[in-house]
Amino acid sequence: MITPRSVSWVVAGTLLTAYSTLSVHRHRRMESTGYDLGIFEQGVRGYAHFRAPVAELKGPGFNLLGDHFHPVIAVIAPLYRLFPSPVTLLVVQSALLALSAVPVTRLWADRHGVRAGTCVGLGYGLAWGVQQAAVFDFHEIAFAVPLVARCVVLLARGRDRAAAAWAVPLLLVKEDQALIVAAVGALLFRRGERGIGALLVLLAVTVAAAATLVVIPAFNPDDSYKYFGVTEPDSDNPLLRLVTPMATKGPTVLALLAPTLFLGLRSPLTLLLLPTLLARFWASNPFLWGTEFHYSAVLMPIVFVAAFDGLRRVRTSGLPDRLTHGITRVAPIAIVTAALVPTVIGAQPLGRLLDPSYGRVPSRVDAARTILTTIPDGADVAASNHLAPQLTGRCRVFKLAPAALALRPEWAVSADLDPAVAGSGEGVTAQELAAWGYRPVARGGGISLFRLRN
Template sequence: MVALALFLVYAFFTVRRHELLLTSGYDLGIFEQGVRGYAEGRGPIVELKGPGFNLLGDHFSPALALLAPFYWLWPSAKVLLLAQSALVAVAAVPISRWALRTLGPAAALVTGLGYGASWGIASALGFDFHEITFAVPLIAFSVTALGERRWVAAFAWAAPLVLVKEDLGVTVAAVGAYILWRGDRRIGAAAIVFGVGASLLELLVLLPAMSPGGSFAYWDNLSGGSGGRNLLTLPLDLVTPGEKVRTVLLLLAPTMLLAARSPLMIVALPTLGWRLLSNNPAYWGTNYHYSAVLMPIVFAGLVDVLVKAGARPRVLPRWATRAALPVSAVVTVALLPGFAFSQLFTPDLWRTPARVEAARSVLAAVPDDARVAASNRLVPQLTNRCEVIVFGWPQNWSSAEWIVVDEDQPMGWPLPPEREREQVAAAKRGGYQVVRSDHGITLLRRAPGDPPAPAEAAPPGGAPVGSGASAATG
């Protein structure tokens, strides 16, 4: 029942945000183009990332192909959002059932809802769709099996993580390390070899083979460039108050820091490690989708500690055992206003502004299969039926017959508002004519038969990782 309730809330929240134009091309549009490519038998070719760009050369996530049958039935970005809602909700099942069997109904409710309403899940669902959604339930079932000493099941649940993202093979190895330490050495060693081997194969062979650049594109995120962080600066970062420390404390706060006492937290170390070692500040904080895979580990860790405290009272002081669940519930509720789920309690999510209705009407004038350059927020409204690129990034908009932009409320990415207005003006000077404009949503079309207009170059520099600008942010 907890998982069903979470799914209904997640589904409403994510679909409603999409209907209100709060999703974006980077990243929902990217993943929809990838799934659409699978569904149409073309492979995950993503024009939003560049001409003929293979998404498997960005991140190794063949698990996305599992959504293709659903996309055949309903070609819509909402399919991805509903699938994500279901996968994330299912992760509550093993955690709450473990708590129910060992600690009782109250613990099952607190841990299930605590996980489901946690800030890591809220941040992920509040920022489009990402491949790691497949990892969340797999990790939840795996760490629960570890806690119950079911070694084969723990490895079996973890093994498919290597098809979700290239770094998750190291998480499989962490599961193996736990099994090696606490249980069956052969299974543990097999999991370590399998996980590390899979990640090395993907990073050093498969990704470079499919990447336009011939190598994994995100090695630089682990280098210590100007202002960056690396192995030498990490110890100072962890003893100096800052964003990394805040993230770790917030991660453990809903468990009254008790999860840190559970050896299950070993499984969280690979994800925490690459994030804290990165020189990309977007990875250090609590925004976006990076913490979603950590939340089931944290709440499984809480159950683990409380189960051990019940069997061996000396593990925890009695007051800590009694206070853990009430404090967890209070902290979870207290953190809600600071993260994306707070939108559920605001009137803006429940009403449809006139500009949104106007946008739907304008977008309906774009014919199917047209090539369109669209504002980032408008991209995922078209990716199910058009060939779409983002207006201003990374390709030249002049390759598109149609342009649709939000002139009244520009997002500020990939172009600053003034720069975007200059580009729209350049398009008009180059022969694009206004077809419709309503509430600032402007649709332009190049006259049929006219050659592509010379457009100004896209802004220099890379996409601002973590700002909704890259599906490859980790």
């Protein structure tokens, strides 16, 4: 017999297969990047060998705790010690994102049946915010997604104290997750759990302040938290700043709410989105405003659970039974369709799995990988962005830039200006490498390998 519990794990297993297949294949095609897969591998590699999480790609001797407060990534260290590869991080991330579908699927299945739960679970797993995170390298935020999912599901079930307990570990994922923890605390306070709610808000504020004002500056070479400096105002009017440019921020809000038929607007759980969205829209970094990258993954569980709560409120709102029954039947189908159609037509990353040509690794990538094997294990290498994660598992890798070349690494490898291979951040030309004392030793597959002259 198919139960809500079993179907939730089937959905998660399906998503794990899709996420890991695409992310690992993307890495095989040299589409992964040093920023951020290589950086996080270097940090985890440090933990795995009982050292500080130093990421040379961020700068010589740079401790990742001087960038963000994410001690949670240390839990990957034992697995990485057994399987020292960037693929380990990609699979871990895929598993975490897939795991977040379990409580969401089961919540819907328990109330509306296995078929509805399956539709919504797949709709959640194929939602753009989750897909964008699954395909773009590795980020610590992957740990937050299942924690948020479990926390919000418990809120929807009325288990407020258990929800508070699941919110606390978010403070070990990244300093900005304190926004969600504080929001959960405020919601609990509003529900009548005033002691726990106030304590959760106080804990979130305290940990965030300690992380950004004490811990991170202590490990940062500039003795500061640099992300305080990316909020220069674009407008003297704070309200105007939060909504402009409307052409970017408006569609992001619409993209969050529309896939669940705006049902979440009937639920107070949707308020949990506000602190994170306001912080993103207040920042001057345009990457934070849109729907790309991993920034919205942590919001997707809130959206889908709020939709469940919103549908429940619709059913008890006094509308005609025929209407509410129709909405209840149509909603799960509409939710999975809203996620499945963009994927099938190739508008979302997982659509690449349906393209046979994408399944083949280009011959130039194989040629490039052959050249990279020339570099011995343990060597010091200055590498361009897309080549770095091909080497971080076995070499000491720096970003290809003058600051790294000043350290005189024995090897340097750069990607030619080929969009299929080349990455961002190419800051050194062949002529400049020659000036630093590097001679070309191999070229092919869209990359050039250099070695320091004796």
